[in-house]
Amino acid sequence: MDFSQIRRLIEDDFKATDACILQHLRSDVVLINQVGHYIVGSGGKRLRPMIVLLAARALGYQGERHVDLAAIVEFIHTATLLHDDVVDESEQRRNRDTANAVWGNAASVLVGDFLYSRSFEMMVAVGSMRIMEVLSHATNRIAEGEVLQLLNCNDPDTDEARYREVILRKTATLFEAGARLGAIISDAGDTTEQALGAYGLHLGMAFQMIDDALDYGSSGVDIGKNIGDDLAEGKPTLPLIRAITQSPPQTAAMLRQVIETGGTERIDEVLAAIESTDAIAYTARLAAEEAQKAKQALDAIPASTFRDALAALADFSVDRSF
Secondary structure (H helix, E strand, O other), rough: OOOOHHHHHHHHHHHHHHHHHHHHHHOOOOOHHHHHHHOOOOOOOOHHHHHHHHHHHHOOOOOHHHHHHHHHHHHHHHHHHHHHOOOOOOOOEEEEEOOOHOOHHHHHHHHHHHHHHHHHHHHHHHHOOOHHHHHHHHHHHHHHHHHHHHHHHOOOOOHHHHHHHHHHHOOOOHHHHHHHHHHHHHHOHHHHHHHHHHHHHHHHHHHHHHHHHHHHHHOOHHHHOOOOHHHHOOOOHHHHHHHHHHHHHHHHHHHHHHHHHHOOOHHHHHHHHOOOOOHHHHHHHHHHHHHHHHHHHHOOOOOOOHHHHHHHHHHHHHOOOO
């Protein structure tokens, strides 16, 4: 089952989620409408809301609240993108100018705040304290991950453990929350919720590891941003961390200096160093291990086409070029 087939499986739910997103984006403040529609409509994979929809359907859910939850998760994710791009001073995302490049940092931050607050309004309307607990915890963990990443920037001593902690909080937490929501809305019980939470967490780890590998091993057109963006921002992601440990002293010293200073002036040297080691293959292998753990967690839920689609998403997270 490929990505387009997964999308078709929940096509009606996806259309309902898009309609819900557009409905709750509305504001009488024109700039909020402009920025909100720009970033939400920028052509992302919508992987996080997809997980909510598939998890609910895999557990036999027949109501409509999963659509609201999928929209909430997408709003939280979009808010993090708006804030991330300001912090990282990014100018391109998904082959488009970032919102902060178009409207400025202030507008991006404030519209991100609007999306966060709107998502919490929507949570209240769903009327479940457990859902509020999961999503508020996830939002808090994402913020912690952002701060941890900021602390790691330009620090060549960042190791694999610190890197993992950042991506667990910053990325995997929202995947985990989305999967849990499917169990909660379906009244599936604690054991099933824990299993789906583990699925989402490992899927999110795999997805981010491959994202970081693609920053050094793909084309900018494929991934919708410039090659070496992480390097430019001084982010010591896993491929770079691995390359430092596997390079001779002189090359390792160069990589450490590049992390300290940021910028892409020495990108060719960095790419050559990464290619001369197993950095990309190592990152891909660890991602594949995480994806396998995600699929194993699905053994706790009944067999169905929707469960197969969740497993296929884990495969997609590592076998992709965008």
